[in-house]
Amino acid sequence: MQKIRLLLLLALVQVCIVPPAFAHHVLGRPSYSLSEDSNTPPSMQVETQIGKFFVTYMVFPAFPRANEPGRVNLYATRIDSGEPYAGQVTFSVKDDSWFSSDEEILGTQPIDAGVFRQGFQFNKDGDYIITARFEADGEPYVIDFPLTIGDTASATPITVSVIVIVLFLAGINVIKRKQLLRAKIRADRTDKHA
Amino acid sequence: MTMTHPGLPITWALGIVITMLLTGLGVMLIHRETPHNRVIRLAHLPLIGIPLQRLLQRPWLQLGLKIFLVAVFLLIIAAGLYGTPMAERNFATVMTWNIWWAALIISIFFLGTTWCGVCPWDTLASWLVRHRLWGRSTSGLSLNLKTPKVLRNLWPALLLLIILTWLELGVGITTNPKATASLALLIVVLAVISAALYEDKAFCRFFCPVGRTVGAYSQLSLIELRPIEPDICARCNTLECYRGNKKIAPCPMHLVMGRLTQNTYCTACGNCLQSCPEQNIHWQIRSPSREVIRDARPRWDEAWFMLGLLALTSFHGITMLPAWESLMTGLAQQIGDSGNRLISFSLGLGLNLAVLAALFALAVKLTQWLSGNRQDFRQIFSAFSFVALPLAFAYHLAHNLNHLVRESSGLTTLMINPLGNDTQPLSMMEKHMGHLQMLISQDSLIFLQALLMVFGFWIAMRIIRHRRNGVLPGATWSLLPMVFFAVLINLFHVWILMQPMVMRL
Numbered sequence: 153m154q155k156i157r158l159l160l161l162l163a164l165v166q167v168c169i170v171p172p173a174f175a176h177h178v179l180g181r182p183s184y185s186l187s188e189d190s191n192t193p194p195s196m197q198v199e200t201q202i203g204k205f206f207v208t209y210m211v212f213p214a215f216p217r218a219n220e221p222g223r224v225n226l227y228a229t230r231i232d233s234g235e236p237y238a239g240q241v242t243f244s245v246k247d248d249s250w251f252s253s254d255e256e257i258l259g260t261q262p263i264d265a266g267v268f269r270q271g272f273q274f275n276k277d278g279d280y281i282i283t284a285r286f287e288a289d290g291e292p293y294v295i296d297f298p299l300t301i302g303d304t305a306s307a308t309p310i311t312v313s314v315i316v317i318v319l320f321l322a323g324i325n326v327i328k329r330k331q332l333l334r335a336k337i338r339a340d341r342t343d344k345h346a
Numbered sequence: 347m348t349m350t351h352p353g354l355p356i357t358w359a360l361g362i363v364i365t366m367l368l369t370g371l372g373v374m375l376i377h378r379e380t381p382h383n384r385v386i387r388l389a390h391l392p393l394i395g396i397p398l399q400r401l402l403q404r405p406w407l408q409l410g411l412k413i414f415l416v417a418v419f420l421l422i423i424a425a426g427l428y429g430t431p432m433a434e435r436n437f438a439t440v441m442t443w444n445i446w447w448a449a450l451i452i453s454i455f456f457l458g459t460t461w462c463g464v465c466p467w468d469t470l471a472s473w474l475v476r477h478r479l480w481g482r483s484t485s486g487l488s489l490n491l492k493t494p495k496v497l498r499n500l501w502p503a504l505l506l507l508i509i510l511t512w513l514e515l516g517v518g519i520t521t522n523p524k525a526t527a528s529l530a531l532l533i534v535v536l537a538v539i540s541a542a543l544y545e546d547k548a549f550c551r552f553f554c555p556v557g558r559t560v561g562a563y564s565q566l567s568l569i570e571l572r573p574i575e576p577d578i579c580a581r582c583n584t585l586e587c588y589r590g591n592k593k594i595a596p597c598p599m600h601l602v603m604g605r606l607t608q609n610t611y612c613t614a615c616g617n618c619l620q621s622c623p624e625q626n627i628h629w630q631i632r633s634p635s636r637e638v639i640r641d642a643r644p645r646w647d648e649a650w651f652m653l654g655l656l657a658l659t660s661f662h663g664i665t666m667l668p669a670w671e672s673l674m675t676g677l678a679q680q681i682g683d684s685g686n687r688l689i690s691f692s693l694g695l696g697l698n699l700a701v702l703a704a705l706f707a708l709a710v711k712l713t714q715w716l717s718g719n720r721q722d723f724r725q726i727f728s729a730f731s732f733v734a735l736p737l738a739f740a741y742h743l744a745h746n747l748n749h750l751v752r753e754s755s756g757l758t759t760l761m762i763n764p765l766g767n768d769t770q771p772l773s774m775m776e777k778h779m780g781h782l783q784m785l786i787s788q789d790s791l792i793f794l795q796a797l798l799m800v801f802g803f804w805i806a807m808r809i810i811r812h813r814r815n816g817v818l819p820g821a822t823w824s825l826l827p828m829v830f831f832a833v834l835i836n837l838f839h840v841w842i843l844m845q846p847m848v849m850r851l
Contacts, residue, residue, distance in 0.1 A: 184432045184771040194771050201675065202684040214432075214771065231675055295684075305428040309528040317474065317538050324487050324542045 184214050198297060204231055204288070207295055216301050218277050224299075226268040226284055236266045241286045243270040248279040248298060255283070277302025351752050351781075353844040354792060362796045362840050366803045370829065373807035381639050381808075386631040387574055399628055403619055405480045411464040419466035419530065425764045426527020435766030436523040442530070443520040445757070448750040451742050454560055455634065458567035462557050463614035467530075468550055471537035482595040490545040497552055499647035504654045507555035508699070511658045515665055516691040547598040550613050557613070562652055563739050564609040565638045565732075566805070569629050571612055571619070572603065578626045579604025587618035587627060594621035603627050607641040610648070635805045638732050639812045646724055649731030650703075656734035656835065657702040659742045663842030664698060706734070709831035716824035721817055729817045732809045733832055740802020741839040744795040748847060751791050755783035799840055806832040 184196050193213040200207050208227040216222035228237040243258040261268045274280070284295045354362075389399040401407055418441070426438030433439040450461055462468070476483035513519040519526055533554075540549035550557045573579045587603040590596035597603075599611045603618050603626075618627045664670055677683070677690040710727045719726075756776075763769065772780075784791065810828045814821045 200685050201678050201687055203682070204679065231679065306524060307427065309524070309531050310423065310427060313531040313535050316535050320539055321474065321487050321542060324489060327489060328487065 200295065200297075201231070202293055202295055203291065205229065205237060205293065206231055207284075209282075209284070209295075209297055211299060216272075216274070216299070218274050218302055221271060221273045224270045224272065224282060224284075226270070227266065228268070228286070228293075236263065237286065237288055238263050239286055239288065241268040241270075241284050243268075244283045244285070245272070245299075246281050246283070248281045258282075274301045351748055351847045352788075353846050354795060354840070356844065358792055358796055359840050359844050362799050363837065365796075365800050366836060366840075367833075369800060369804045370807045370833065373804065373811055374825070374829065381633055381636040381812075383636070384633070385570075385572075387628060388630060389574055389628040399625070402616065402629070403625065405616070405620065408463060408616055409480050412466070412469045415464050415466045416469055419470075421764055423527045423530060425766070426523040426525075426530070429523055429765030430767065430769055431523060432766060432769065432771055433521040433523060434772050435760075435763075435769040437760050437764030437766070438523040438526045438530075439520065440757070440760055442526050443514075444749060444753045448746040448753075450556070450560070451563065451739075451746045452750065454563045454567055455739075455743065456568055458564045458569045458571070458609055459560050459612055459614045461560055461614075462550060463616060465550075465557070467533050467537045467554070468547065468613075470534050471541040471549065474538055475541040481593050482590055488542050488545070491543055493544045493548045493552060497548075499552065500558055500651040501647055502553045503555050503558035504647075504651050506553060507559065507651075507654060507658060508695070510555050511661065512692065512695060515662065516688055516695065517686065546596075546600070547613060547615075551599055551611060558651060559655060561610040561612075562648070562655055562735060563742075564612075565642050566634050566736060566739050567609055568631055568634050570609055570632055570637070571614060571627060571629055572606060573626050574628050574630075575626055576604065578624050582624070584623070586621040586623055590617060591621050591623075608637050608643065610642065635736075635808060638735055638805065639808050642732065644725070644728035644731065644813075644816075646728050649728040652731050652734045652738070653703055653706055654699065655742075656738040657699045659738045659745070660702065660835065660838065660842075661695060661698045662745060663741070663839065663845075666842060666845050666847065670694070705834075706731070706831060709827040712827035713818065713821070713824055716827070717818045717821040718824075719818050719821070726817045729813045730810065730828055732813060733806045733828060736802040736805035736809070737832060737835050737839070740798045740836075741842075744798045744839075744843055747791065747794060747798075751785045752781065754785055755780050795843055799836060799843070803832060803836045806836070 184194060194215075196211045196214040198209055200209075205228045210225040212223045212225070213220075224243065226241060226243075228241070229235065230237070240260050240262050242260045244255050245258055246255040258270055258272055261270050268284075272282075278301055280299045280301060281296050282299050284297075286293050387395075389395050391398070422438045422441055425436050425441075429436045429438065453461060473479065475488050476486040478486070513525075513529065517525070519529060536553065537549045540553060541547075582604065585602060586594070588597050588600070594617050597617055598615060599613060601612060601618075603622070606612065674687055674690050674694060677693065678687040681689060683689040707727065710723070710730055713730070714721070714723065714726055760766075786794075807829070810825055810832065814825060818824070
């Protein structure tokens with residue numbers, strides 16, 4: 153009995169000394185932060201996992217504007233060993249609007265102190281896709297991430313919602329009117345027969 | 347640097363476990379009759395009873411709250427779509443996920459389904475479709491079709507609740523103001539479509555994941571809307587509460603107040619309060635455990651919804667584990683999942699739901715086998731599924747209390763600039779200050795969390811003890827698998843509460 157008690161106590165202690173864990177941590181979400189270094193502007197950061205690598209990309213400034221210079225920092229480390237990828241990364245950009253497929257190469261960057269740095273400057277506000285490409289162990293890696301230049305406000309969800317609601321209610325209105333008309337015709341016929 | 351909330355200290359956790367086990371033993375070994383029926387009728391309270399009753403029998407208070415909440419809702423939409431993408435500086439994300447979602451669960455204990463009575467989704471849908479701010483609508487745009495039989499259950503709501511959790515933890519909608527606003531709009535669209543197609547409040551009853559969560563948890567609420575004098579209802583032939591009258595709409599949930607025994611489907615719309623010619627309907631304070639232990643009737647779809655709630659609340663905790671992170675990384679590598687690892691996350695979520703359901707089914711099957719009873723498995727499963735409810739509710743309350751108490755500071759600043767225009771990301775100093783400015787002291791928070799965990803377990807034990815009478819009469823030691831299930835889940839929840847938790851925003 154004492155052994156059982158001891159085992160139970162040990163199990164409880166084991167449960168209680170598991171290393172700290174962190175909630176709500178899912179990769180791929182953009183987060184915004186002020187750097188501890190006050191000379192650095194606020195940045196937007198996203199972490200992602202692809203194949204054998206964890207990739208973190210940071211955009212400086214957090215909210216880039218047209219005709220202002222900005223920078224992407226990309227970190228790629230191996231999941232198993234934590235070693236940084238040491239090859240080259242090619243950055244390209246394309247417009248994320250409909251009917252646009254033109255892609256422009258921004259540059260190919262070697263690693264510099266564990267970071268791949270790519271500068272950019274856009275002359276027009278809008279939504280863009282930055283693509284980072286590299287090759288490791290004979291396998292190609294392609295990472296797309298969105299970049300918004302300028303004002304981020306969007307009326308699309310509210311416009312779509314209003315259109316859907318209006319169209320749906322208009323459709324229901326037509327059906328109801330038809331139902332009422334049919335009921336009236338039926339009532340008239342019944343009156344005539346009577 | 348990531349800011350984390352400290353978890354429960356080990357001494358408190360040990361205290362909870364010991365109290366929990368002693369409570370469990372006490373409930374299982376000491377014979378006690380069914381829960382008492384004592385209630386405190388708010389209408390009979392000295393001084394405030396009659397004014398309160400009169401206030402609630404008029405539509406103005408509810409209408410005022412609805413207008414206020416619709417205004418807040420529209421502000422959330424505006425802030426989400428036109429405000430800063432920084433979640434911690436945007437009214438949409440902070441109000442929705444840090445304040446409302448956390449406070450809603452806590453409010454259920456004290457106010458039952460009151461939220462549903464003023465919910466802006468239903469309010470907007472009703473205004474758009476029924477063309478009335480309040481009262482009975484004779485015109486309107488609804489086809490008033492009967493909800494198809496295949497949808498007349500809680501499966502659609504359970505599916506939407508799983509999708510909501512997937513969006514919250516998998517996609518990370520909680521840190522995306524635009525996505526938060528878009529989701530809020532999508533629910534308005536669904537509510538309008540449902541109101542335009544189907545009679546009454548089909549959306550609230552069958553589809554709304556928030557409403558059904560509120561409904562399920564409200565079985566553990568301190569209050570209920572019930573007849574003041576049951577005899578008056580017994581003599582009533584006109585059933586205005588059910589049919590309504592010239593001015594007041596009928597009960598949108600088809601409930602007859604004289605026969606009402608559970609809060610689940612009451613949306614606190616107040617129609618019965620206003621239409622009863624005898625003014626016999628009112629709010630009353632009751633034992634929070636009575637309904638779930640005795641009064642609520644088991645149903646197969648509700649049973650699965652309650653298990654789903656338990657699985658999903660536990661899942662919040664599971665995603666905190668270091669093992670979860672390794673599992674996701676490994677799985678993503680194995681199946682070639684990249685980016686947000688959504689496929690891996692979805693598999694993990696599905697696995698969690700399946701494992702919890704399998705554990706519960708195994709506990710039920712073992713209980714049935716040990717008792718030698720040949721009753722239908724579904725009946726026993728449904729009857730004991732109420733065990734899931736207090737375990738889920740207690741952990742959900744304890745978890746949300748943490749968020750609410752620690753992350754509600756800075757609301758005034760947010761109200762002054764709800765769109766977060768020209769703001770910077772939170773500095774470490776602000777995060778640190780926010781961390782220190784708690785609504786209540788750390789000790790009080792820990793005490794409340796401990797109390798909740800013991801309370802949830804105590805009710806779960808009483809449910810096992812009482813519900814056996816209906817399905818496994820005379821069972822004693824054969825109930826051990828069910829007891830073990832409750833102990834296992836609650837221990838897991840206590841352990842999760844001991845872990846440091848990252849600030850939501």
